[in-house]
Amino acid sequence: xxxxxxxxxxxxxxxxxxxxxxxxxxxxxxxxxxxxxxxxxxxxxxxxxxxxxxxxxxxxxxxxxxxxxxxxxxxxxxxxxxxxxxxxxxxxxxxxxxxxxxxxxxxxxxxxxxxxxxxxxxxxxxxxxxxxxxxxxxxxxxxxxxxxxxxxxxxxxxxxxxxxxxxxxxxxxxxxxxxxxxxxxxxxxxxxxxxxxxxxxxxxxxxxxxxxxxxxxxxxxxxxxxxxxxxxxxxxxxxxxxxxxxxxxxxxxxxxxxxxxxxxxxxxxxxxxxxxxxxxxxxxxxxxxxxxxxxxxxxxxxxxxxxxxxxxxxxxxxxxxxxxxxxxxxxxxxxxxxxxxxxxxxxxxxxxxxxxxxxxxxxxxxxxxxxxxxxxxxxxxx
Numbered sequence: 001x002x003x004x005x006x007x008x009x010x011x012x013x014x015x016x017x018x019x020x021x022x023x024x025x026x027x028x029x030x031x032x033x034x035x036x037x038x039x040x041x042x043x044x045x046x047x048x049x050x051x052x053x054x055x056x057x058x059x060x061x062x063x064x065x066x067x068x069x070x071x072x073x074x075x076x077x078x079x080x081x082x083x084x085x086x087x088x089x090x091x092x093x094x095x096x097x098x099x100x101x102x103x104x105x106x107x108x109x110x111x112x113x114x115x116x117x118x119x120x121x122x123x124x125x126x127x128x129x130x131x132x133x134x135x136x137x138x139x140x141x142x143x144x145x146x147x148x149x150x151x152x153x154x155x156x157x158x159x160x161x162x163x164x165x166x167x168x169x170x171x172x173x174x175x176x177x178x179x180x181x182x183x184x185x186x187x188x189x190x191x192x193x194x195x196x197x198x199x200x201x202x203x204x205x206x207x208x209x210x211x212x213x214x215x216x217x218x219x220x221x222x223x224x225x226x227x228x229x230x231x232x233x234x235x236x237x238x239x240x241x242x243x244x245x246x247x248x249x250x251x252x253x254x255x256x257x258x259x260x261x262x263x264x265x266x267x268x269x270x271x272x273x274x275x276x277x278x279x280x281x282x283x284x285x286x287x288x289x290x291x292x293x294x295x296x297x298x299x300x301x302x303x304x305x306x307x308x309x310x311x312x313x314x315x316x317x318x319x320x321x322x323x324x325x326x327x328x329x330x331x332x333x334x335x336x337x338x339x340x341x342x343x344x345x346x347x348x349x350x351x352x353x354x355x356x357x358x359x360x361x362x363x364x365x366x367x368x369x370x371x372x373x374x375x376x377x378x379x380x381x382x
Contacts, residue, residue, distance in 0.1 A: 005031055005040070005107060010072070010378075011132035012356045013095035014056050016080075016088040022060035024076040024357055027095055034136045036110040039118050041137060044151030046102030046130040047345065048365045048374040049159045050291060055128075056098040056356075059084035062366050065359055074357045097129025098356075099376065101158040103151040106142075107134075115139040122149045124157035124339075131356060133378045143332050145339065152350075154339050155375060159316065160188040161335040161343040163290065164195055166319045169327070171247045174286065178202035180240070180248035180261050183293060184224070185212035187345050187373055188251070193221050194342045202243040204236070206257070233260055233267075240268035246283065249314065251291030258287045258311055259300025266306040280306030288314035293368060348372045352380035 008028050015023045034040045060078025068075050080088065103124040109115040123142040129135055145154045171179050181192050184205035196203040197220050204223040205216050213224050223239040225232055239245070248261035262285050269281035285305060289298065289312070300311070320328050335343055351374060355361050365374045 005042075005134070007031060009133035010353055011129060011135075012056075012098050012353055014058070014098050015093065015095045016058065016091045017077075018092060020080050020082070020085055021077040022058045022080060022088075024056065024078075024098075024362075025095075026072050026074065026353065026357070028072070031134055032136065034108055034110045034115065036112045037115055037138055037140070038110045038136050039106045039115050039123075039139050039142060040108035041102075041104040041123065041125055041135050041142075042107045043102050043130060043132055043135055043378050044104040045155035045350075046099045046376045046378075047156045047159075047347070048376065049100065049156075050293070050368050051159060052098065052100055053366060053368070055096060057362070057366060058088060062363055065362065067357070067359060071354075074354065076357050076359065076362065097132065099130035099132070100128065101126045101156065102130035102135070102376075103145070103154045103157065104135075105151075110139070112139065118142060118144065121145075122147065122151065122154070124154045126158040131353060131376050131378075133353070143336055145336055149339075152347075152375065152377075153344070156187075156345040157335050157339060157343070160191055160345065161339075162320065162331055163188060163316050164191045164343075165331045165334065166316060166323075167192075167249050167288070167290070167314060168195060168199070168201065169323070169331070170288075170314065170319070174247065176245070176247040176286070178204070178243040178245035178247075180204040180206060180236075180245050180264075181251075182206040182249070182257055182261075183208065183251035183291065184221075185209075185215055186251065190216075190219060191343055193219055197221075198342060202245065204239045204243060204245055206236070206261075227257065227260075233264060236260065236264040237267040240264050241271060246285050248287040250287055250289050252294040253289045253292040254294035254296040254298050256299045257294070258289060258298055259304065261287050262300065262309050262311070263304040266304060266309070269306060277307075282306065282308045285309040287311050290314040345373070347375040350375045350377045350380065352376075353378050355380075 013027045066077045106118045109119050122145045125137045125142045127137045225236045250258045265285040269283040
């Protein structure tokens with residue numbers, strides 16, 4: 001029941017317009033009763049993840065954004081290059097909710113027992129449209145946290161933690177014993193390192209700048225390779241020899257890095273081969289692309305990889321759909337138990353809903369910088 005709640009709430013929406021823009025705006029909507037299997041959450045916190053930027057900003061040009069109106073009527077317009085406008089045709093004129101995950105308190109429920117059991121609970125939830133004051137979500141998409149948990153602490157329970165645990169589970173299931181991860185100084189990368197240290201898994205951390213090494217060393221990382229170093233490929237191959245890594249997860253998605261990971265694995269494998277082989281080693285090597293930090297084409301030379309290798313895409317949603325309820329519940333349970341330790345997330349800045357329409361904030365979080373993770377707090381005043 002919603003009798004104790006306001007009649008309306010505010011959410012941040014993204015709309016592709018006929019004029020060739022992506023528009024960000026605040027939308028006041030009527031609150032609706034949750035369906036039988038749903039709950040209504042008063043959102044306390046929602047992170048801005050790299051995966052949120054596509055639905056929110058699309059291919060809009062941040063450098064040429066325009067701002068009109070003020071207060072609740074503010075509209076930010078980002079022009080879309082003509083070459084990218086056709087891809088937006090399915091969402092023309094549609095106000096799309098933004099934000100994939102968040103946390104808060106359940107303030108209303110549907111009639112199903114599983115939904116009613118969540119009344120008054122602090123939960124993290126996944127679902128589109130979490131940059132909002134209130135959000136109806138399926139009870140099945142909620143993760144219950146201990147009473148008294150601060151919503152800020154549990155705002156990032158899904159995307160990064162489950163990606164880390166999912167990729168590690170994938171590596172184990174496919175028979176790999178050591179892993180390479182790129183963009184290792186990111187919040188996700190730091191979680192990856194903490195889990196591997198706790199679980200005794202050998203991990204090679206690939207970073208992009210020299211100053212990121214100290215951060216990971218302080219966290220106990222052993223193997224760190226810097227892509228900006230002249231001897232990056234050689235040091236990566238040495239680390240692969242030492243660890244035996246035969247699987248990599250690449251957050252950049254574009255450029256030469258995925259190929260460099262496979263090449264290093266093949267180089268390491270060839271060191272143990274005494275005879276000459278025309279097609280290289282037959283050691284199986286796998287790299288999964290799971291991010292898009294580099295939007296350029298993925299570049300590789302297959303002759304560098306030996307005779308047994310693969311490059312594929314790894315995405316959280318299809319992974320969770322395929323692993324079954326028992327494994328998914330096990331992963332979610334670990335996240336809930338370790339959300340203030342292993343899976344803790346640091347934020348550079350907390351902003352209100354209206355802060356998502358601040359040009360300076362948009363420029364900052366769209367850079368996807370390791371040190372610029374933002375948290376949306378609907379309870380803050382804009």
